[in-house]
Every structure is written in structure tokens, then in C-alpha cells.
Amino acid sequence: GENVEQHPSTLSVQEGDSAVIKCTYSDSASNYFPWYKQELGKGPQLIIDIRSNVGEKKDQRIAVTLNKTAKHFSLHITETQPEDSAVYFCAASKEGYQKVTFGTGTKLQVIP
């Protein structure tokens, strides 16, 4: 089955700096890659997603890149703010299959 690895497990950055979280997946048939943010005491919430027919997607300070050949995708957060502090999960799934496989999460701390 699909295996998603996520690095780093913890990440501390100064406010205003950029943060990058990387994930690799094993199933070359996977074609949907969402990123979720989980704040303390809450359920995960989708912040951005990308499909395999696109190499990059941006939404304000957040961007995701996908390298299908290398089977890895990354989340980039620019101009980080304290409210970006949370746990971030990457995930992968494929058309026709119902299971979404999540990475192990990255705890991001933005230091004011």
C-alpha cells in the first residue's frame, strides 16, 4: 500500500522566515496530495492541495510543489507568522481508492 514519509518532525523558524516541509510517497499512481493544518485542540483543516497534473500551486503565503518523477511534494510557507504555529500533515491518495494516507506530521513553531 501507499507509504507517506514526512520531514522534519519539528521545525522552529523566526517570524518572517520561510518554512519548508517535505513529503515522499511510494505509490506512483497517487494523484491527489492535500496538506492539512491542525491547531491545538482542533481537527485538521485543509490549507492547500495539488493534483498530479500540476507542478506547483500557490495561495497567498502558501505554496505546494510536486515532483512526480521523484515522488515527493513540499509545502512552502513564506513570511511566517505566529498563527502559522501548528502541526502540518501531508497526505496522498489516488483515484478509485478511498484510503487517504497521511504523513506523520510536522510541528511548526514560529518564534515571534
Added chain:
Amino acid sequence: DSGVTQTPKHLITATGQRVTLRCSPRSGDLSVYWYQQSLDQGLQFLIQYYNGEERAKGNILERFSAQQFPDLHSELNLSSLELGDSALYFCASSPQGANTEAFFGQGTRLTVV
């Protein structure tokens, strides 16, 4: 607010007992997913239902079972509880299948003592 409602929010029970967790998906969403999140762990997929039918199973223990009712709400039943079952249990819903955004509830925190 994601529109997904989970009850109860907290549950404390003894080992060997059985509990039922309830999930009401967003209006119109046909898919319901259950996940387990242990302390400092990622999200472990348990099971998925689509319009009343089981569609996918993850590493769900035989002591656990779930169902989705005609009104699309879902219940996760956990029996013969062990200390290691203590975790956050999340329900998520989506309009269709796995390749669309999933909306998560606030979770049920289960503590087995």
C-alpha cells in the same frame, strides 16, 4: 466550523468496556472517514463509508466496528477497550471519495483507565 459534528467531545471509560462515538457529516457529504490519533502520532486511517456502504479499511482492530446509517451519520464502536486505545478519534466527511477535500470534526478524546 467544518460542519462535521462529533459527540461526545470527551469520554472516560474503564478497560474492558464498550463505547460508541458518533459523527454527523456535513450536509450533503456522502463519505465518512474515521481516524485515530494517538499522543504525538499522526492520523491513522481506520475505515471509510460511502452512502451507507463500507468502502475502505485501514488498520482497524477487530474489536472496532463502524456503520453509516441511512441519514448518513456514522458511529464507531470500540469494544473490550484497552489502555492503548486511548486517543483522539476523528471523523471526516467529503462529498465523494478520497480525492477531494475532507472536512474534519473536532474529535472525540477517549481516555481508557
